[in-house]
Amino acid sequence: MRLKAALLLSALVAATACSPARAQNPADPNLTGTLKKVKDTGALTIGYRDASVPFSYLDGNQKPVGYAYEICLKVADAVKAHLKLEKLDVRLNPVTSATRIPLIANGTIDLECGSTTNNTDRQKQAAFTNTHFLTATRFVAKKEKGLDKTDDLKGRTVVSTSGTTNIRQINEINAARGLGMRILPAKDHAEAFLMMETGRADAFVMDDVLLAALVAGSKAPEAYTISSEAQSQPEPYGIMLRKDDAPFKAVVDAATAALYKSPEGKALYDKWFTQAIPPRGINLKLPMSEPMQKAFANPSDSADPAAY
Structure with missing residues (x-):
């Protein structure tokens, strides 16, 4: 009897010790894909470019900065709020033009922040959120x-x-x-x-x-x-994310649309395209074009140049 009582007490102690851990990380059957990954790990990984001025590049301290990089940080804040996380670890991973799509596809990075063109060929391999820049x-x-x-x-x-x-x-x-x-x-x-x-x-x-x-x-x-007149149709740049992950894309799309429609979106554009930027203090003097203004007023992830 004493042996059975001791075994029962040990089992109760073990169960009590384990239960807080389970309570801290409850399974959420409604989460899938990237949102589940971020919730489970408490981390979101941003892929950045080291020399894509002014979108994503390294400053004088070898730290990532840039227009697209800041947009990704805003998206990270939105993901944190959506998942009701007290803390979100934003991890950084360098990418190149050759590695950016494979690293998105295999889950190494969750967002690719640079000057990546959103076109129909790339949409076969990855998804894009709302256009953040139009080149021509x-x-x-x-x-x-x-x-x-x-x-x-x-x-x-x-x-x-x-x-x-x-x-x-x-x-x-x-x-x-x-x-x-x-x-x-x-x-x-x-x-x-x-x-x-x-x-x-x-x-x-x-x-x-x-x-x-x-x-x-x-x-x-x-x-x-x-020249004020372009010799081509607009070419959209977008933040890249994994394909076929609708719940995550919905959060990212909502975050970017809200940013672009707000005065903060225009201010962010001006910061990187019409003002002196680090580390050399150069100014691109590239004011927001009429197509870009329309793209911000009506956010779209379309790869069709005619949509802009």
């Missing part, structure tokens, strides 16, 4: 030349980077509209900008955000202007 093909020229519209390039010498969609687009425009441009290929963006800078070309055609970065980093940023 434009041209940069010296202000003194007074070039701003596509028709202003008639009869001009124009350069673009070899092998890009941009040089294909400007060649197609040239042929379709009979503008008589002389279009030169450059081996890279730096060479193309130098050709425009030194007068060997009147204009350099490329993604507007890349042109803005080149102008900002030049010796005399005030000497150049980027």
Whole structure:
């Protein structure tokens, strides 16, 4: 009897010791996918780029900063609130253009924060939340030349980077509209900008955000202007997340839509595109375009350029 009583007491002590642990992490049958993973681990992992200025890059202290990175931090706050977590561990994981999709797919990262284009091919492998930036093909020229519209390039010498969609687009425009441009290929963006800078070309055609970065980093940023008219349809950038995870995407979509529609969204854009940014204090001087204003007013995860 004494032995049975001792065994029973031991069993009760063991059960009592285990019960608080179970109570601290109760199973939630309503949670699946990323939300369940975050709830179970108390952590959400952000994939960041180290040199995608101004979207996601390392500052002077080798810490991630940037426009898309800050958006991801806002999403993390929304996930924490949705799951009613007292604390959420936001973990950081570097990614590259080659690793970003595989690391999303295999669960290493939960959000990819950079300058990733949302297109139909990528939507076969991953999901995207609402568009946070629209790039487009434009041209940069010296202000003194007074070039701003596509028709202003008639009869001009124009350069673009070899092998890009941009040089294909400007060649197609040239042929379709009979503008008589002389279009030169450059081996890279730096060479193309130098050709425009030194007068060997009147204009350099490329993604507007890349042109803005080149102008900002030049010796005399005030000497150049980027065309107000685009030579292509808008190309949407979005925060990437795992495919077929509707509950998590709903939380992320709601968080980004609320941010973009609010004055805070416009302020965040201005912080990274119209003001001096670390570590060199360059200013991209890229005010929010009309399509971008529309995209913020009516948030969308569409990959179709025509939607913008």
